[in-house]
Amino acid sequence: MNAIAQTLPFPRRRSPVAVVRDGNVSIPIYLQGDGRYCIIYRELGETDRTHRPYKDLAKAKTVAKSTAVRLAAGEQPVTREQRAQLLLAETILEPFGVSLVAALEEWAAAKRNQSNAGPAYI
Numbered sequence: 001m002n003a004i005a006q007t008l009p010f011p012r013r014r015s016p017v018a019v020v021r022d023g024n025v026s027i028p029i030y031l032q033g034d035g036r037y038c039i040i041y042r043e044l045g046e047t048d049r050t051h052r053p054y055k056d057l058a059k060a061k062t063v064a065k066s067t068a069v070r071l072a073a074g075e076q077p078v079t080r081e082q083r084a085q086l087l088l089a090e091t092i093l094e095p096f097g098v099s100l101v102a103a104l105e106e107w108a109a110a111k112r113n114q115s116n117a118g119p120a121y122i
Contacts, residue, residue, distance in 0.1 A: 017057065020064035023072035027064040029057070039064045044076050 016028035017037065027041045036053040037060040043050060054060040070077075078086075089100050098106075 018061060018064075020061060020068050022065065022068035025068045025072045027068050029060050029064055039067070041067055041071065044071060044074065 014030060017031050018029045020027045020029065020039075025041075027039055030038050030040065032038050032053060036055055037057050038051055038053045039060050040049050040051050041064075042048070052063065054063065086100075089103075093100060093103055096103075
């Protein structure tokens with residue numbers, strides 16, 4: 001241990017092995033104690049950081065680059081719940097041979113016509 005590390009009341013921060021940049025997005029890659037490389041980034045609108053470890057530095061750089069490009073473009077990942085809802089909607093529409101977009105357009109048109117017709121009296 002060097003003299004500076006002995007006098008500090010806290011451990012020194014490690015600097016990243018590499019930093020991948022795209023636009024105003026920077027994703028650092030750190031070397032973990034077990035030899036893996038970890039990319040750390042924050043998704044758009046999220047407060048928690050995402051840690052993704054990889055055994056190979058080249059793989060970590062590739063994933064960091066694609067993530068940086070995606071974040072710089074403003075794209076957000078699809079959650080499991082959103083994917084499940086999409087698959088359910090496509091399954092429901094499959095027997096009718098209608099795309100999800102066509103079904104939503106038809107539904108929106110029906111809602112507009114219903115709201116323009118005024119209140120329904122029975």
